[in-house]
Amino acid sequence: MSITTTANKPAGQAAPAVSVTPVTWKLPVTLGLLGIVAFVFFGLLGPDKTAKFGISSGGDFFQLPAIEVPAALGGTVLSVILLALAGYAAFLKTRDQRAPRWLPILFTVLFVAAFLIWVVGGARTTSISLAGLIAGSVTLAVPLVFGSLSGVLCERVGVVNIAIEGQLLGGAFTAAIVASVTQNPFVGLLAAAGAGALVSMVLAVFSIKYVVNQIIVGVVLNVLVSGLTGFLFSTVMQADKATFNSPGRLPIIDIPVLSSIPVLGPILFKQSVVGYLMYVAVILVWVGLFKTKWGLRVRAVGEHPQAADTMGIKVNATRFWNVTLGGAIAGIGGSFFTLVAIDSFTKEISGGRGFIALAALIFGRWNPIGAFFAALLFGFADNLQSIVTIIGTPVPSQFMAMLPYLVTVLAVAGLVGKSRPPAASGVPYVKG
Incomplete structure (x- = not known):
């Protein structure tokens, strides 16, 4: 349902129609x-x-005191603030005003803080390293960030990329086997980008040139890559692990002094090459999409391909190369599994993270910066379920294991607000 309003215009001039989406009770009730x-x-x-959260580690440049919070009191105070925020959202709804974007974000942060206090306060070990939790979350988010950036580049140009899982898996497999044969993980990193681009080119050819349903092609590619890598793993890699599945690891580059800054140091200045490339990729994709002529053309193709074609932009060529670039980025993310996380390839090593990356780009509203922070949220949920299980939380381990996927479902369900994809996303363009 939409409400159309007409502004007063002089006689003979058409008044523009403004579509206003009504404010619902979904956010306040949730x-x-x-x-x-x-x-x-x-x-x-x-x-x-009392829950204790350590901020500094032994190697930090300077030490910060740990934060100690009485669990029951801290949970009560934060819960009252959460109820106040929900009440404010309800108040805005009664006045037909949309809740500001900061409100659900602040609510999420405070809810996670209350949950952490409750979990740590009730665990056998009532102490946790907050710095380690955050640093581990960023590390686990690396492939999600690359996958979501691939999705952003594809959907911004009008192609739905369901094949992110296949691109990550193909990149992980190729990085492992090439790095093993060449005994050089950097060559494996480049090969991973090529593998991801190859998977994307298949997606581009069938969905753009032959106008096959983009979602079907993506699903088929995921199954194809999964089956192919699984077969080669069983028949080639396991037969001679020393030759074909011993890629080694990319070194961790530690920037002196800066890496010793509490909390931020390990996140920003103590990463592998793939970790540093993640930050570079987010910045370059954002600048390219929103600050360059190329980005303007890309967004025009994704929003209104007919108009872009009229202006002389080659719509399908732009789509083809954007999809290929997105696949190369996802392939680099896949190399994280075999060149950084562990030093070998196993079947289904990506573990469905391509679909979580797809949720991250939706949660991030098809914006590289938003997708980055959404991926960090999912990485945080993934890391949290591991840590709280170790410290002996009273929460059942089965619930903690499903936490990353629960967060994904809530995000895709639009509980933080409605997201609008590019208008021509998923719509093939046939020049008429």
Whole structure:
């Protein structure tokens, strides 16, 4: 449903129609329910212990004191703030005003903080390294960031990229086998980019040239790459692991002094080559899309290909090369699994992270910066479920294992606001 308003115009002039989407109760109700859950479990039923969060590690340039929070009191205070934010969202709804973007973001941050206090306060070990939790989250988010950037580049030009999983998996396999044969992980990194680009070129040829349904092609590519890499792993890699599945690892580059800054140091200045490339890729894709003539053409093709064609832009050629570039970026992300995380390839090593990357780009509203932070959120959920299991949390391990995927479902469901994809995303262009 939409409401159309007409501005007063002089006689003889057409008045523009403005479509206004009505404000719904979805956000206030959701925030209210989560606030009540937080108040009951994190506040009223919160543990009587004190949760301790370490900020600095032994190698930091200077030491910061740990943060100690009484679990029940901290959970109660944060829960009251959460309920107040939900009430504010409801108040805005009664006035037909949309909640500001910062409100669900602040609510999410405070809810996660309350959850952490509750979990750590009720664990056998009531202490956790906050710096380690954040640094580990960024590390786990690396392939998600590359995958989401691939999706952004493809969808901004009008092609739905369901094949991110296949691009990550193909990059991981190729990086492992090429680095093993050449005994050079940097050559494996370049080969991973080529493998991801090759998978994307198949997607581009069938979806752009032959106008096959883009989602079907993406799903088929995921199955194809999964089956092919699994077969080669069983028949080639396992037969001679020393030759074909011993790629080595990319070195961790430690920038002196800067890497010793508490919390930020390990995140920004103590990374592998792939980690540093992640930050560079996010910046370059954002600048390219929104600050260059190339980006303007790309977005025009994704929003209105007919108009772009009229202006002399080669629509399908632009789509083809953008999809190929996106695949190369995803392939680099796939190399993280075999050249950084571990030094070998295993079947299905990507573990469905391509689909989480797809959710990250939707959550990030098809913006490279938004997709980056969304990927960090999913990486945080993934790392959190590992750490809280180690410290002996009262939360069932099965629930913690499903936490990353639960966050993904909530994000795709649009609980933080409605996202609008590029208008021509998924629509093939046939020049008439």
